[in-house]
Amino acid sequence: MVPRIPDSPEPGGDPNDAYTEDRVPISNRNVLVSGGGVSGTALALWLARKGFAPTVVDSAPGPRAEGDHVEVSRRGMELLDRMGQGERIRHLGSHYTEIRTHISGRDQPILMPFQSGGLLLRHEQLVRALREAADKLPDPGVRHRDGDTITDLAQDDDGVDVTFARAPAERFDLVVGADGLYSPVRRLAFPGSDDDHLRYLEANVATFESPNVLGTRDALSWHVWPHRGCVAATLPGNERLQVQLLMRDRFPVYADSLDQGAEHRLVEEVFGEDGWRMPELLRAMADTDVSIVPATRVRMDVWSRGRVVLVGDAAYCPDRLSGQGPATALMGALALAGELSFAEGDHGRAFFSYEAAMRHTVREAQAVARHVVETGAPEAGPYEMWVRERTEAALTRGSLLLNRLGLRPPMDPVGEEFALERYAPMFDD
Numbered sequence: 001m002v003p004r005i006p007d008s009p010e011p012g013g014d015p016n017d018a019y020t021e022d023r024v025p026i027s028n029r030n031v032l033v034s035g036g037g038v039s040g041t042a043l044a045l046w047l048a049r050k051g052f053a054p055t056v057v058d059s060a061p062g063p064r065a066e067g068d069h070v071e072v073s074r075r076g077m078e079l080l081d082r083m084g085q086g087e088r089i090r091h092l093g094s095h096y097t098e099i100r101t102h103i104s105g106r107d108q109p110i111l112m113p114f115q116s117g118g119l120l121l122r123h124e125q126l127v128r129a130l131r132e133a134a135d136k137l138p139d140p141g142v143r144h145r146d147g148d149t150i151t152d153l154a155q156d157d158d159g160v161d162v163t164f165a166r167a168p169a170e171r172f173d174l175v176v177g178a179d180g181l182y183s184p185v186r187r188l189a190f191p192g193s194d195d196d197h198l199r200y201l202e203a204n205v206a207t208f209e210s211p212n213v214l215g216t217r218d219a220l221s222w223h224v225w226p227h228r229g230c231v232a233a234t235l236p237g238n239e240r241l242q243v244q245l246l247m248r249d250r251f252p253v254y255a256d257s258l259d260q261g262a263e264h265r266l267v268e269e270v271f272g273e274d275g276w277r278m279p280e281l282l283r284a285m286a287d288t289d290v291s292i293v294p295a296t297r298v299r300m301d302v303w304s305r306g307r308v309v310l311v312g313d314a315a316y317c318p319d320r321l322s323g324q325g326p327a328t329a330l331m332g333a334l335a336l337a338g339e340l341s342f343a344e345g346d347h348g349r350a351f352f353s354y355e356a357a358m359r360h361t362v363r364e365a366q367a368v369a370r371h372v373v374e375t376g377a378p379e380a381g382p383y384e385m386w387v388r389e390r391t392e393a394a395l396t397r398g399s400l401l402l403n404r405l406g407l408r409p410p411m412d413p414v415g416e417e418f419a420l421e422r423y424a425p426m427f428d429d
């Protein structure tokens with residue numbers, strides 16, 4: 001079922017007599033986007049294509065060459081295809097064709113063919129591809145300001161006065177916070193603090209890249225133990241693995257509270273006695289950087305406040321464990337740009353419809369992270385683990401049978417109900 005977009009409230013905001021090239025009057029043309037990651041870059045691209053004048057400010061000096069791998073789910077890839085970027089981006093990444101579930105006491109994993117239609121690639125490659133598409137737009141296109149950040153915001157009925165760490169202060173019609181989990185725009189423009197908006201999922205996640213010591217090809221391998229688990233996915237080319245270690249804990253671990261080498265020590269402490277291939281993985285870990293972050297999602301009652309609106313992780317981070325962050329960032333950017341374009345810049349109507357378009361998908365995506373924590377690091381003792389693993393094995397065999405009979409339920413339903421067709425006019429150019 002396609003969610004119904006509720007009727008918009010009465011229009012608000014004054015048209016400022018700006019016109020797109022085809023003479024459609026739009027108000028609020030001058031949009032500042034804080035954060036040039038996935039959502040910010042996509043949003044600016046779409047806005048510029050529809051006659052807005054976006055400026056993107058990012059604290060980083062520019063897209064990096066290296067960086068973490070992220071997943072773009074099938075729905076996200078569908079959206080990139082509609083933008084005309086899918087084919088190019090597919091060449092940069094890979095996807096798994098197999099899930100290997102390892103169970104204690106068994107040498108061989110249970111194999112499950114997997115065709116999610118998603119893609120695993122470096123975050124920076126995705127951002128760079130979107131930015132290159134924006135760079136090809138005719139003038140004025142998207143204005144980029146790298147290496148700067150917003151330090152203050154003050155809005156009135158007609159606009160937002162913004163001060164920056166480096167550039168002189170400037171007034172914009174609208175400000176978008178696309179600046180990630182610890183969004184500075186959210187902190188400056190919305191009541192409450194991060195403590196009110198971030199929800200810790202009671203697990204910390206250690207991530208590192210290593211040579212492919214498992215020797216797997218296009219596969220995601222996993223093994224769980226009581227209160228902890230390991231997921232190792234092959235990276236494009238199968239030479240390397242991305243290893244994620246889930247550790248249940250009532251308390252979040254923050255990198256800035258750790259001394260040098262503490263990440264390695266913590267992982268050794270939690271997984272040092274474990275079997276399977278953990279000894280090899282831990283040896284591989286010794287030569288590489290490890291990051292530990294708390295599994296966290298963002299919950300906010302509203303995503304806009306006057307002329308300021310949030311998108312992507314800043315508004316609704318589903319946590320990286322969900323594998324849905326990039327896709328929900330892309331969907332949110334499309335919905336926000338689409339609604340602003342349909343409402344000819346009337347932000348009151350547009351922000352209302354944007355939230356209505358996204359809420360359902362966000363709820364689904366956030367439920368995935370909770371599920372991954374519960375299954376990937378179960379709150380269970382050894383006996384319950386034994387029962388769980390045997391049940392898992394039976395269910396996997398059941399799914400294989402359903403597969404063979406062609407009765408497989410959709411593997412990746414998040415975003416199925418996002419009304420992509422509503423935004424078809426955004427793909428016209």
Ligand SMILES: Cc1cc2nc3c(=O)[nH]c(=O)nc-3n(C[C@H](O)[C@H](O)[C@H](O)COP(=O)(O)OP(=O)(O)OC[C@H]3O[C@@H](n4cnc5c(N)ncnc54)[C@H](O)[C@@H]3O)c2cc1C
Pocket residue numbers: 034035036037038039040057058059060068069070071072123148149150178179180181184311312313314319320321322323324325326329
């Ligand atoms: C280290 C890391 C690993 C991840 N791994 C995965 C994964 O394996 N799977 C998965 O699905 N998702 C993963 N994610 C999450 C995924 O990258 C995001 O959900 C997705 O990119 C959301 O897009 P976004 O635009 O909201 O945020 P991002 O793409 O993260 O963009 C936020 C942007 O804001 C900028 N910014 C931050 N602070 C400021 C500031 N003060 N001023 C200006 N700009 C600022 C940043 O430089 C960045 O460019 C990971 C995220 C991180 C940070």
